[in-house]
Amino acid sequence: xxxxxxxxxxxxxxxxGISIINCAYENTAFDYFPWYQQFPGKGPALLIAIRxxxxxxxxxxxxxxxxxSAKQFSLxxxxxxxxxxxxxxxxxxxxSNYQLIWGAGTKLIIKP
Amino acid sequence: xxxxxxxxxxxxxxxxxxxxxxxxxxxxxxxxxxYRQDPGMGLKLIYYSVGAGITDKGEVPNGYNVxxxxxxxxxLRLELAxxxxxxxxxxxxxxxxxxxxxxxxxxxxxxxx
Numbered sequence: 001x002x003x004x005x006x007x008x009x010x011x012x013x014x015x016x017g018i019s020i021i022n023c024a025y026e027n028t029a030f031d032y033f034p035w036y037q038q039f040p041g042k043g044p045a046l047l048i049a050i051r052x053x054x055x056x057x058x059x060x061x062x063x064x065x066x067x068x069s070a071k072q073f074s075l076x077x078x079x080x081x082x083x084x085x086x087x088x089x090x091x092x093x094x095x096s097n098y099q100l101i102w103g104a105g106t107k108l109i110i111k112p
Numbered sequence: 113x114x115x116x117x118x119x120x121x122x123x124x125x126x127x128x129x130x131x132x133x134x135x136x137x138x139x140x141x142x143x144x145x146x147y148r149q150d151p152g153m154g155l156k157l158i159y160y161s162v163g164a165g166i167t168d169k170g171e172v173p174n175g176y177n178v179x180x181x182x183x184x185x186x187x188l189r190l191e192l193a194x195x196x197x198x199x200x201x202x203x204x205x206x207x208x209x210x211x212x213x214x215x216x217x218x219x220x221x222x223x224x225x
Contacts, residue, residue, distance in 0.1 A: 034213070041219070042218060042219070044216050045216065046213045049213070098162050099157060099160065100214060103154060107152075
């Protein structure tokens with residue numbers, strides 16, 4: 001119930017392509033779904049987040065798509081660049097709980 | 113803006129030794145967390161705190177202890193280090209209340225030999 005399942009574990013995309021990372025959850029009480037980006041040797045940093053009252057949120061080349069009925073959300077990176085190469089984590093939380101529940105991470109490599 | 117500061121950045125411990133990983137934040141955040149990240153794996157919660165004087169166990173607390181005497185500081189204590197504690201440790205903080213962004217430190221890479 002508390003798990004967030006993330007896929008794929010790793011992803012290689014050509015420069016200029018679209019990178020798509022998927023997450024699924026079970027607990028319908030979750031009401032906040034952030035994506036974090038982590039570069040080697042650094043801590044994760046918030047990239048973009050969404051609440052379940054909207055189906056999509058876009059910030060520059062990064063878009064979260066949210067499907068409440070399927071209990072799934074995904075990160076789309078348009079026009080992927082080598083600088084996007086990093087590990088991406090999805091997470092979920094709810095107001096009544098202090099914790100963020102993390103996906104296992106996706107290592108993204110953008111090939112020039 | 114210092115944000116979340118962790119020290120040390122790297123440390124090698126011998127089996128059975130003890131050490132304290134330091135974490136301090138200057139954003140007046142109520143919530144603080146300690147995670148460990150093993151190679152190719154996600155973040156596992158060790159301990160967390162929702163305010164000074166209040167701490168609670170996360171998913172993997174065995175072998176660790178924490179304290180929260182001030183809002184700013186949240187040290188993680190390793191007693192009797194074991195090779196299984198070789199990992200990268202991250203401290204994070206959030207302002208609390210409504211779901212909010214977590215800010216992470218740069219991490220401490222610990223090797224137990």
